[in-house]
Amino acid sequence: MIILVLDNLGGSLKKSIRNIVGKGRISEKDVKELNKEIQRALLKSDVDVRMVKALTDRIKKRALDEKPPKGASAREHIINIVYDELVNIVGKGTEIPVEEQDIMLVGLQGSGKTTTAAKLAYYFKNKGLKTGVICADTHRPGAYSQLKKLCGEVNCLFYGEQESEDAVSVVKNGLKELNKTEVRIVDTAGRHSLESDLITEMEEIEETVGADRTYLVIDASIGKGVKKQANAFNDAIGIDGVIITKLDGTAKGGGALTAVSETDTKIAFIGSGEKYEEFEEFDPDSFISRLLGMGDIQKLMHRAEERLDPEDMDMESMMKGDLTLKDVYQQLESITKLGPLKQIMSMLPTGPQKLPDDALDITKEKMEKFRIIMDSMTDEELEKPQVIGSSRVKRIARGSGTSREEVNELLKYHKMMKKLMKNMRGKRLPMNKMMKKFGR
Numbered sequence: 001m002i003i004l005v006l007d008n009l010g011g012s013l014k015k016s017i018r019n020i021v022g023k024g025r026i027s028e029k030d031v032k033e034l035n036k037e038i039q040r041a042l043l044k045s046d047v048d049v050r051m052v053k054a055l056t057d058r059i060k061k062r063a064l065d066e067k068p069p070k071g072a073s074a075r076e077h078i079i080n081i082v083y084d085e086l087v088n089i090v091g092k093g094t095e096i097p098v099e100e101q102d103i104m105l106v107g108l109q110g111s112g113k114t115t116t117a118a119k120l121a122y123y124f125k126n127k128g129l130k131t132g133v134i135c136a137d138t139h140r141p142g143a144y145s146q147l148k149k150l151c152g153e154v155n156c157l158f159y160g161e162q163e164s165e166d167a168v169s170v171v172k173n174g175l176k177e178l179n180k181t182e183v184r185i186v187d188t189a190g191r192h193s194l195e196s197d198l199i200t201e202m203e204e205i206e207e208t209v210g211a212d213r214t215y216l217v218i219d220a221s222i223g224k225g226v227k228k229q230a231n232a233f234n235d236a237i238g239i240d241g242v243i244i245t246k247l248d249g250t251a252k253g254g255g256a257l258t259a260v261s262e263t264d265t266k267i268a269f270i271g272s273g274e275k276y277e278e279f280e281e282f283d284p285d286s287f288i289s290r291l292l293g294m295g296d297i298q299k300l301m302h303r304a305e306e307r308l309d310p311e312d313m314d315m316e317s318m319m320k321g322d323l324t325l326k327d328v329y330q331q332l333e334s335i336t337k338l339g340p341l342k343q344i345m346s347m348l349p350t351g352p353q354k355l356p357d358d359a360l361d362i363t364k365e366k367m368e369k370f371r372i373i374m375d376s377m378t379d380e381e382l383e384k385p386q387v388i389g390s391s392r393v394k395r396i397a398r399g400s401g402t403s404r405e406e407v408n409e410l411l412k413y414h415k416m417m418k419k420l421m422k423n424m425r426g427k428r429l430p431m432n433k434m435m436k437k438f439g440r
């Protein structure tokens with residue numbers, strides 16, 4: 001799952017959007033306030049200042065000039081505008097062709113190219129294409145063995161020449177050697193700055209490979225210097241897309257966004273860990289939907305369809321009547337089938353309440369424990385958990401061989417779910433309508 005590039009943006013933006021309620025038309029003051037939040041958050045995330053200014057100017061102009069479409073509230077209208085403009089920056093869905101191709105990876109030293117080469121190989125191998133990787137990094141001593149080892153783990157072909165200093169010749173030989181593969185990935189040497197001899201070598205490799213796709217690999221935490229770098233790579237060999245790595249770190253991500261905008265390309269993939277599986281296609285839609293707090297409903301629904309029997313997830317009944325502990329247990333059980341509860345919650349448009357992080361950390365073992373605890377409860381307690389005071393907690397813990405903390409934890413879930421359901425009920429919308437309303 002994507003870690004938000006613009007984590008900073010999420011909370012504050014949601015808050016200002018939430019403030020625009022019940023209005024037919026957006027005021028200049030509303031836009032100003034919203035734009036201030038957007039600017040503050042984006043600048044904190046290291047997005048280029050001119051880019052931020054241009055974005056918020058466009059948002060302001062459109063918000064004040066354009067009339068909300070018929071039937072849409074001012075709030076929906078502004079969400080759409082912000083959404084559109086953010087999509088304009090990160091790029092609309094990038095298509096990753098699943099076909100025979102030569103790929104070249106370039107980037108600054110340590111940006112994660114070598115790791116990404118293996119991740120890409122794994123990605124295409126999983127799509128059923130025969131994949132090979134060529135190590136054209138003849139500068140860094142450890143590059144050859146690092147890539148060879150990674151290719152072994154991913155189980156794809158590898159070509160490299162440990163002793164060679166001539167990257168262009170290695171690439172030529174590698175392409176010949178791997179001519180039976182369908183996807184060939186060339187990992188090049190990292191540039192720590194843009195030395196002219198390395199630029200020349202990169203141009204020569206690009207000519208030799210005749211790459212169908214050249215990806216600029218960027219460390220997510222890269223700051224303002226990215227603009228110059230991205231332009232230099234783009235001028236030298238032309239960039240078709242950006243791969244952002246290390247999104248699992250304390251990434252701000254603004255630098256990467258600037259690179260995308262500067263080179264007029266799109267984010268193709270994102271990497272969020274050292275392992276080769278921690279890599280996925282960039283999905284701007286879900287990224288921005290969640291950023292705006294609209295809930296990634298489509299994804300959730302899709303997953304629900306994939307993994308659940310329809311009767312497993314009866315959201316409407318969850319919202320009716322009083323929740324018993326048995327209901328909570330059943331719902332927790334079906335919801336956890338969808339994925340980690342925390343993730344699910346982040347996808348649902350549940351409104352302003354914030355759930356404690358640890359409360360969402362629910363595992364199979366925990367579910368088993370809850371079941372045991374509930375076995376020690378009377379029918380009355382199961383139907384009306386509010387009757388359970390501290391002496392009953394003690395008794396239930398003793399009876400079930402668990403601790404009082406564990407019993408209280410189950411009761412905490414009950415309270416939390418009840419609150420959540422109440423909140424949804426407050427919207428007076430049946431779930432399916434709500435999905436439509438928030439889904440895109």
Ligand SMILES: Nc1nc2c(ncn2[C@@H]2O[C@H](COP(=O)(O)OP(=O)(O)OP(=O)(O)O)[C@@H](O)[C@H]2O)c(=O)[nH]1
Pocket residue numbers: 107108109110111112113114115116137140143189190191245246247248249271272273274
């Ligand atoms: N946490 C995390 N670490 C990553 C990710 N991608 C790469 N790394 C780590 O970043 C470090 C540098 O990655 P490399 O793949 O060696 O980088 P490189 O660009 O090939 O390096 P040079 O060849 O020196 O230019 C390694 O320790 C990787 O394990 C990622 O998505 N998340």
